[in-house]
Amino acid sequence: MEKVQLNVNGFPQVVLVGSHETILETLRNRLNLTGTKQCCDEGTCGSCTVLMDGKPVLGCLTPTVRCVGKEIVTIEGVSSGDNLHPVQKQLVQNGGMQCGFCTPGVVMTAIPYLKENPDPSIDDIKEGLSGNLCRCTGYKKIIEAVKNAAEELNG
């Protein structure tokens, strides 16, 4: 076990973690931040995506020890109070979710993606989100929501 200091959603957190533990396990089991979902747990579905210094990483593959000294942002950290982030808002408005299990990963992938690609086409968004599997919506509404969010963010 190692005692590490993490910075999660702007809050410093001191936790005792296993040396090989993943940040997904730490977030869910030690910090009770269960918004980040454990789904395939082997890098295939994108549900556990979180931001590490602004970059999307898969929580299930990222050792917690590797997150020391970095800023971690999870789905719990993207809205400001009741004001949803445009990506969240558009997913709600466009019906871009059904069971909701993949949604945190979609949001945490789309936010940095739109920062890097502020004016994406539908095909660009399909490629950008191609690591996020959804078994309910058939993707169309998710893609549309992200397209609308891009427009909203561009004002």
Next chain:
Amino acid sequence: MGHYFRPTTIKEALSLASDWPGNYKYFGGGTDLQIYRKQKLLNNEAIIDLSELDDTCSIKADENSMKLGAFVTLDEITTSSDIQTHFPLLAEAAASVATPVIRKTATMGGNLLVNNRCTLYNQSKEWRDAVGSCLREVGNICLVTGGKDKCFSRNVSDTAPALIALNAVVIIHSQDGKKEIPLQDIYARDGIKFHDHLDEDAIVSEIRVPTKPASWWFKKLRLRKTLDFTSLTVAATVDSAGIARVCLNGVSMSPVLIEESLKKLTVETVIKKARKNCKTVDNDLMPLKYRREMINVYLNEWWKSK
């Protein structure tokens, strides 16, 4: 009890490796290694994370040559305008690996040394216990061929065939010192010890491509346009002297290179050599007959495109 080390120099990393003989793994981006650990295919106690090494280089590419640090991510490769301009073959090969998010973590060195895959081995522990484990694990036969002495797990790196076609060399560090070797020489035609030609503690620090080819071609066959490992990757270059380097991967235990002057080649001879040198067996999601047939299709496409 697990241990996680974050050395800052190659020397320190090598000394940690010697402290944990046979019981450590180097960790680049971990996007391959973590899957092996989760499926209990690897149980090493020590992880030596190479991401903090400060004595490695980044990307340098111009119209003559290219130099890459082994720890640059595949995303950095695909988005580098210098690589896109001067070595688009590598940009395309890197862009075909996994998904955009994984490519932000996955490293160049890790992709060259990605562990071989087989549909009857890369499964959960429960699955393997139910079916019976094979030669590569603790069993005594290959579940694909029924043979008792040879494993045919596939090398699935997409950047390896591209860099081999580009005539790349890699810089390797081990307790024995620093070496420069042609990339294709690190691979062994063996599904269990697939990097047998490397010292056990070898760290790949750099990749160098000496010249720019006159023309190039790349194609990857897979079930979906994203996420899936290769069922067949073909990368080919022709240099200014008319020498073709065609490299196939995903269809044998190691990348298969055919190097020959175009004057001496016909499409039939390339296909014949490829089919002879690829030890393709039924260990992928795509059917064997189809994958073999696609070797002909891709090589024909390359030949016509020249």
